[in-house]
Amino acid sequence: MGITAFLAMVRKDLLLFLSDRRAVIVAFAVPVVIGSFIGSMTNGAGRGDEPLRIKVALADLDGSAISQAIVTGAQADKNLNVIVTSADDGRDQVRKGTVTVAVIIPKNFGDGAGRAFFRGSSVEKPELGVLSDPSRAVEVGMVRGILMQHVMESVSTAVFSGQSGSRFAADALTALESSQMPPDRKRLLKEMLTGVQRYYRESTPSSTTGGTGGVFSMPYVVREEEVTSGSRVPYNGYAHSFAGMGIQFLLFAALNMGVEMLVERQRGLWRRLRSAPVSRYMLLGARAASTTVISLATLLVSFGFAMIVFGVRIEGSVVGFAMVAVSCSMMAATFGLLVAALGRTPGTARGVSTLAVLVMVMLGGAWIPSFLFPKWVQAITVVVPVRWAVDGLDATTWRGLGLSSAVVPTLALLGFTAVFALITVTRFRWEEP
Amino acid sequence: MLEIRHLRKTFGPLVAVDDVSFSVEPGQLVGLLGPNGAGKTTTVSIIAGLVAAERGDVLVGGKPMSGDTDPLKRKIGLVPQDLALYDELTAQDNLRFFGALYNLSGAALKSAMTSALTLVGLADRARERVKTFSGGMKRRLNLAAGLLHDPDVLLLDEPTVGVDPQSRNAIFDNLEELKRRGKALLYTTHYMEEAERLADRVVVIDRGKVVANDTLAGLYAGAGEKAGGRASLESVFLTLTGRSLRD
Numbered sequence: 001m002g003i004t005a006f007l008a009m010v011r012k013d014l015l016l017f018l019s020d021r022r023a024v025i026v027a028f029a030v031p032v033v034i035g036s037f038i039g040s041m042t043n044g045a046g047r048g049d050e051p052l053r054i055k056v057a058l059a060d061l062d063g064s065a066i067s068q069a070i071v072t073g074a075q076a077d078k079n080l081n082v083i084v085t086s087a088d089d090g091r092d093q094v095r096k097g098t099v100t101v102a103v104i105i106p107k108n109f110g111d112g113a114g115r116a117f118f119r120g121s122s123v124e125k126p127e128l129g130v131l132s133d134p135s136r137a138v139e140v141g142m143v144r145g146i147l148m149q150h151v152m153e154s155v156s157t158a159v160f161s162g163q164s165g166s167r168f169a170a171d172a173l174t175a176l177e178s179s180q181m182p183p184d185r186k187r188l189l190k191e192m193l194t195g196v197q198r199y200y201r202e203s204t205p206s207s208t209t210g211g212t213g214g215v216f217s218m219p220y221v222v223r224e225e226e227v228t229s230g231s232r233v234p235y236n237g238y239a240h241s242f243a244g245m246g247i248q249f250l251l252f253a254a255l256n257m258g259v260e261m262l263v264e265r266q267r268g269l270w271r272r273l274r275s276a277p278v279s280r281y282m283l284l285g286a287r288a289a290s291t292t293v294i295s296l297a298t299l300l301v302s303f304g305f306a307m308i309v310f311g312v313r314i315e316g317s318v319v320g321f322a323m324v325a326v327s328c329s330m331m332a333a334t335f336g337l338l339v340a341a342l343g344r345t346p347g348t349a350r351g352v353s354t355l356a357v358l359v360m361v362m363l364g365g366a367w368i369p370s371f372l373f374p375k376w377v378q379a380i381t382v383v384v385p386v387r388w389a390v391d392g393l394d395a396t397t398w399r400g401l402g403l404s405s406a407v408v409p410t411l412a413l414l415g416f417t418a419v420f421a422l423i424t425v426t427r428f429r430w431e432e433p
Numbered sequence: 434m435l436e437i438r439h440l441r442k443t444f445g446p447l448v449a450v451d452d453v454s455f456s457v458e459p460g461q462l463v464g465l466l467g468p469n470g471a472g473k474t475t476t477v478s479i480i481a482g483l484v485a486a487e488r489g490d491v492l493v494g495g496k497p498m499s500g501d502t503d504p505l506k507r508k509i510g511l512v513p514q515d516l517a518l519y520d521e522l523t524a525q526d527n528l529r530f531f532g533a534l535y536n537l538s539g540a541a542l543k544s545a546m547t548s549a550l551t552l553v554g555l556a557d558r559a560r561e562r563v564k565t566f567s568g569g570m571k572r573r574l575n576l577a578a579g580l581l582h583d584p585d586v587l588l589l590d591e592p593t594v595g596v597d598p599q600s601r602n603a604i605f606d607n608l609e610e611l612k613r614r615g616k617a618l619l620y621t622t623h624y625m626e627e628a629e630r631l632a633d634r635v636v637v638i639d640r641g642k643v644v645a646n647d648t649l650a651g652l653y654a655g656a657g658e659k660a661g662g663r664a665s666l667e668s669v670f671l672t673l674t675g676r677s678l679r680d
Contacts, residue, residue, distance in 0.1 A: 004537075005534045016521055268516070269515075269519070271513045272531065274482070275482060276506065277503060278501065279502050
């Protein structure tokens with residue numbers, strides 16, 4: 001008796017789902033479209049594309065060798081898109097939002113920086129103007145760090161070059177004579193500056209070109225490597241975006257099934273179902289099974305598209321991926337039942353549960369990385385099932401981790417499934433006046 | 434075939450059904466009449482197993498019915514007041530689904546579907562989606578879904594609401610055919626002329642209690658004696674339940 005009725009209920013739900021063209025489009029096509037869009041925004045250099053460059057306006061009011069070196073260095077930086085302009089135009093562009101930061105190198109910056117290099121706090125340090133867009137704090141922080149690198153390189157190169165280095169050292173020696181520094185420290189500093197002068201005088205007659213002869217330079221080089229599933233496997237941003245959008249829309253599909261149950265109740269269909277010799281658990285279980293199938297199909301269609309079109313791969317455990325996908329679909333199915341159990345009318349249930357889904361996917365990191373959230377928000381994401389689903393799918397796709405990485409997310413999702421199912425069974429309204 | 438004994442059901446402070454008893458024999462149609470909120474639908478819901486009674490018994494073929502999965506529920510068919518059909522599915526997909534709930538499959542299911550569709554005159558529309566049907570066709574399919582598993586008892590909760598005279602007449606013909614086949618029919622309605630045409634007995638229920646349970650002739654006779662003239666079922670009904678408006 002049981003299996004015939006059970007399969008009939010699952011089949012009926014699938015037929016109804018497929019007969020609703022809008023529901024099919026929402027479930028399958030929309031996550032593909034949105035996932036593609038978000039993936040294209042976040043893919044970075046994963047497929048050999050140019051990295052996203054931060055737009056910076058640079059105004060050189062100094063024109064010295066140091067300031068020109070800073071401009072040249074910034075222009076060559078792969079992370080910056082530098083526009084050389086005037087100070088006023090730079091400020092205007094930041095205000096309009098067309099550039100993130102405007103850097104103003106003031107007049108006499110080069111001289112001031114060179115003097116300050118040897119004489120520390122005894123001279124006034126020149127100010128480098130940084131005008132920033134307050135809404136783009138992360139990018140401003142990046143520009144500040146990149147700028148520091150180019151300024152330090154330019155200034156250190158200049159002060160240790162033959163002609164200008166000797167001049168800065170001579171100025172420092174003159175100032176040292178009249179300083180109030182303790183005699184022993186003054187003697188040591190004088191020896192160092194004299195040594196610098198002698199070094200350039202004797203070893204680099206061609207130093208007027210400003211070279212450091214390979215002696216003074218940045219003490220390290222940076223070797224960047226994207227840590228993904230393998231040393232030669234680039235990060236594919238589509239893996240994360242399709243995971244996020246797939247989960248979001250499978251939750252919407254489940255929500256829709258829950259609302260449909262309320263519509264069925266309104267239309268009297270539930271009375272007919274209940275009058276059959278079928279248990280309550282079978283009625284709910286069949287609905288959970290059909291919703292799980294639809295949810296899983298939603299996720300797999302999304303990932304299938306991403307694999308075929310954008311080269312997303314399950315770099316880690318395929319079994320782990322399947323575990324996370326199935327448990328995520330089960331969680332979504334019981335979430336749909338929860339909507340039916342707690343909802344009073346289809347209209348209000350749809351509104352409230354849509355809000356709940358949006359909050360879950362936002363907090364779960366499906367839209368934007370969760371590390372951008374305040375710490376307390378990050379802490380509460382452990383009670384958001386989407387977070388575990390995203391973590392599990394990320395782990396088994398682009399991170400390339402093994403089966404063990406899927407165990408905790410799977411258990412967490414099954415835990416949410418159990419909680420949602422328990423609430424549904426205890427709160428479902430079986431009798432109506 | 435169907436025996437109701439001392440049913441009682443409350444919803445909070447509301448006593449929906451209070452000590453209701455009556456029976457329906459094979460080949461008999463009993464009209465269950467009552468004003469809005471009298472307890473008709475709750476009574477039908479208890480018989481169909483949708484609502485649990487606090488007291489009393491529902492006996493089918495002499496056996497008490499209990500629980501969601503009681504096999505005795507196979508002997509009961511429900512035709513709800515609402516059009517309990519899936520509009521997006523075809524007529525045959527609807528029937529295939531409702532038949533499977535009663536464990537019908539394969540040739541038995543196909544035969545039952547053909548028989549039910551033929552009875553209600555929709556055999557040639559089986560492959561069409563229900564959403565393309567008129568109100569009367571949906572009502573007839575609603576009836577077909579209730580008798581698909583060949584129940585001994587058919588509960589009909591206002592099955593002719595909102596249909597045109599032709600479809601209503603067709604449904605009446607179907608019900609008379611079912612009576613001839615020996616089915617026990619319990620029929621709730623607000624239309625007195627329907628009860629007058631179809632019912633062998635009439636049970637009038639008001640404020641949860643049975644206020645009359647007799648044949649039409651018996652009801653007319655009793656009311657005629659009281660009123661001193663010829664009675665109609667409507668006048669009997671109003672005499673029994675009063676003329677005050679109900680919520």
